[in-house]
Amino acid sequence: MQAKNDNNAPRYSLYERPPFPTLVGLSLQHLFSMFGATILVPLLVGLNPGVALFSSGIGTLIHLLVTRGRVPAYMGSSFAFIIPMTSLLKTFGYPAVGQGVVAVGLSYLVIALIVAKVGTGFMDKIFPPEVVGPVIMVIGLSLAETAAQSGTQINGHYDWRAFLVASLTLLVMIFSNQYLKGFLGMIPVLIGIAFGYCLALVFGLVDLSPVQSADWFSMPKFDFLFMNHGHFDGAFYPLAMLTMVPLVLVTLSEHLGHLLVLKKITGHDFFVDPGLNKTLAGDGLASVFAGLVGGPAVTSYGENIGVMQLSKVYSVWVIGGAAVLASGFAFIGKLSAMIQSVPAAVTGGVGLMLYGVIATAGLQVLVDNKVNYSQKRNLLIAGPVMVIGIGNFHLALSSQVDFSGVALATVLGVILNLLLPKEGRAAK
Template sequence: MKNIFDSQTNSQEEVVIPETTTKPVLDVHERPNPGMWLTFSIQHVFAMFGATILVPMLIGLNPSVALLTSGLGTLAYLAITKGKIPIYLGSSFAFITPFIALAEKGVGAQMLGCLVIGIAYVVMALIVRGVGIEKIVKLLPPVVTGPIVIVIGLSLAPTAVNMATLNTGHFDWGYTLVAIFTLAITIFFTNYVKGFFGLIPVLMGIIFGYLAAASAGLVDFSAVRAANWFAVPNIVVPFKDYVPEFSWAAVTAVIFVVIAPISEHVGNVTLLGKITGKNFIKDPGLDKSLLGDATAIGISSMLGGVPNTTYGENIGVMALTRVYSVFVIAGAAILAIAFSFCGKISAVIMSIPNAVMGGVSLLLFGVIASGGLRMLIDNKVNLSVNRNLVIVATILTIGIGGFGIPIGIYGSIHGVGLAAIAGVILQQILPKKEAGFGEVS
């Protein structure tokens, strides 16, 4: 990010986003005709759908509620950013590991964790408004954020493998073959299919994997047949469905992981600015963007959803189609809300076997890790520089190894959270800080 947030920049207003040289099909505030509007919005729903429903399934929450809160959160984000940033918000992968751990303590602990994440975003928004984005970026250079993202992906690898191979705790060839088929279909659509279907390889992998699982007798359709077409999502409301109880374990499980998705947020807003030729860091401001994300996460915590984040998948769709309209993003949010009220859709989602989701996850979790590697490559972080090598190696070892430090009655700091703290500290105390930002071409 150094090529955008130069170390000599003194104020948020001085940040420059290069303008795109490609004329948009629809610019940010242009409204499409009804037919185009529906088509473009459906495309965005498909782009986010697979990942958005996968996260709650992995952490034991309801996919329909995740769709609902994704749509509501996106609408809230658009409102807070004054309709100036066309970003879709979907389920965040960053918190899968801590939320799986919190599942043992119940949905109340998970929702408290979700609320803590939202509060952390609010605090960061206030800090950005007070001190400026440049000082925040100095704490989170690519040499820190890159390996953190790698850790997030690789720490989930055992979960993907277990889902793909184990049935009731034992290796199952039927499960494994379905998972391999699902993985192969996802790879095929990623590499060989162009156009619309090439944008939704995860969803296509799930669909074909589901059909294969059904042919192998691994799908129970009884709940699908019994489901109504219209059904209110099974939302979880505090004081009605559970009594909120403060837990240090919930706080420590998520608070130190927030560094990664906040870094991702900054990167996505910056990238979208480059694509559209607008300076979203300045107008409406990164503080409002973070506050919009915080509001979306807060909505999730009140309804039993999962933490949301800005979706690179949908930014990719905009880059390919050159359709930047906020009306299209709002339309996608409304469609997601509508789908969440369809009982048949919810029942089908819940009937997807672990083997199918595991097959997709074998690729998807690796893609997350590869995204961190790309951060290092794109920013030309030189690992022949000892201080960079030390930071990357320490983060990877602590994070993937699950190194933890108990903190008395409050639980422990471990895994990606401890790795993130170690990375930030090392970046500040080791010499040649500028090397952590990479080289400017």
Template sequence: MSHNSDVIYDVHDKPPVGMWFGLSFQHLFAMFGSTVLVPILVGIDPSIALFSSGLGTLAHLSVTKYKIPAYMGSSFAYILAMQSLMKSDGIAAVAQGAVVGGLVYLVVALIIKFIGKDWIDKVLPPIVVGPIVMVIGLSLAGTAVNDAMNKNGVYNLTFLMIALVTLFSVIAFNMFGKGIISLIPILLGIIVGYVFSLIVQKITGTTIISFNEIAKSSWLSVPHFNMMFIDYHFKLYPSAILTMAPIAFVTMTEHFGHIMVLNSLTKRDYFKDPGLERTLTGDGIAQIIAGFFGAPPVTSYGENIGVMAITKIHSVYVIAGAAIFAVLMSFIGKVSALIHSIPTPVIGGVSIALFDVIAASGLKILVENKVNFDEKRNLLIASVILVSGIGGLTLNVAGVSISGIAFSTVLGILMHLILGKTIEK
């Protein structure tokens, strides 16, 4: 694959050591909030999730021959299933469900290896891919905006001001920064938002950042692993298998969407090289690793894709560095607590920038492929994908929920195939 001259660091470019450190730390900040939020909501030690996200990312990079700059973080798709299993059967059931979900990926990857990948272009043309990528970014808009302006679900003007200062800091560093400043706008934006939060806290007397967790945390802290076959006796949990295995097909469609975004950003075709069977295998092994250590299942992260889109830095070395930092941070209690103390509106401000860029990448796919919206067929397909995906249209069957990105992807593919056949007649 030829070098992409439109970016600052292409997939296999290695930044200087000092810059490498900052760029990787920027990715760590981007994924940290979501990755630790999932285990907190479920009742699992966040440090385990941080550890498994780093280890899972390194495994994914290895399986995909270090060709895909994808970071693996805790998946939100499994939250309800995990919460239910934690109440009924405990962490052992959750871990088993995560492992089985990973095995589903491996089975699908094996099938694809034998039947080939020519079908991908037929079922995922630009008119389907573009709107799906837009949905990936825009479906997260509600979360970003909620973090930016609400405190415990209630509108808060102070939070909004902090979020806007953070957002415009990211924009300013990205647009007007020179040298290394232009390469780490997300990290610098978070720092500006954090400092501004402290100033606002000092002036108003309102608690925005609490240092209690940092003070209580020790420097060296081993995560409370729940390792399969070691920390508990193996027992088959049919409920875990039946509950979590089908969700793997939901996250699989999200996986396809993220690969589409990466294809567009890096000007490569990862469906063909290293191949969809390898990308799915990488995701599957990462999930199995998470399950083995008692962490939530993982999936590729849109937040980190957003960082790459804004900075035009696609280096796998930077992603690998972030993964190593994540593993190390899981053992350093005070540093993890410091990152965890980043205020919600700061995360919200950064997220607005990241998710908007992902959505714009979908629009770019449509423009570059000159999709004609004067054709009713194209207009209908794009409209259905966007409205169903962003609106969260959901299909519930036998306790299995398919919603948002997954359901809109299925609808888009079906409409493309059906309307295409109709036109051919």
């Protein structure tokens, strides 16, 4: 039942369906929260943002189907694969990118099969809380510079209008979450975006010309696997798998961390029901679908988990509604163009909150599992992981192979956890 008086109780629990008008509003909030990042990835890589929006929506529905509607996770474009996808697209064309994305999805399916056969014990050894916590913090804090730049710069130069829009967007979100009641209290992010958008209009930061010129109906430009600019390309690109599959460690860590955070905020153990093998399989099939139609690899989105934490609405129906809206909006040109017209100053202001929420979720993992930092071993894991990840200490083996700081931090955390002795002396 929906709680009315307990501030810590969910407004809508995991499997509770809100009334239709409320459901639409709550789903729109999730759509706006993930939209910027989901279309930013294809824009940076050179893929079609409409296809990315469509594949994220369908991928989320696939994940919900595989997990039997048990996990409130939204599948958005993954930032972990931006560099290899960009290099592969420039060098070989889309078929190489598609094969890499499909390989990422298949890797998840293989891991899901292993988990189904042997259980989750080995995953607990590879990704204990002392590794997962710092990695989740890195995921959020590594995006901090992006949010700060979006909220202070226009065309690469400092602009007080961007600072004001981002700051007030953040403050309105905080105020809405803290003081508004009822339905309005459930949509602080949407309220913040709407306020920031109106303020940006006043300051002349919004370009509405693409909305005016956009068609009401617009078919996304799908790049199907083995098709390169409309021509069949049956070549096999092993380099695509070599450069993209190792980064699965990053998204796998995200996946486990997000399940831990969802377990904390919903009180439901998703490792047991529906099971880690199901959540991994859902994630993998979503990426396979994305690779087949021309979208980037997908992963569960911390932004949407942040929205759930702020709004205390955990319903899988709301996530499903956001997925339906995303896949539908990909075909409605004017609506898609209007959402794309939201300026970076507004999304930067939202990021100042949501990326911080992701980082604090990692801190929450450490606190809940009572990770003891008087132990040198834990310090030696968390210290380099956070500096390498946040500072983007990356490894460029070539122009096509570049492992990001988050990837290196994740791999280093796993290696240090396996090598360092469990019984360490207390730090002095």
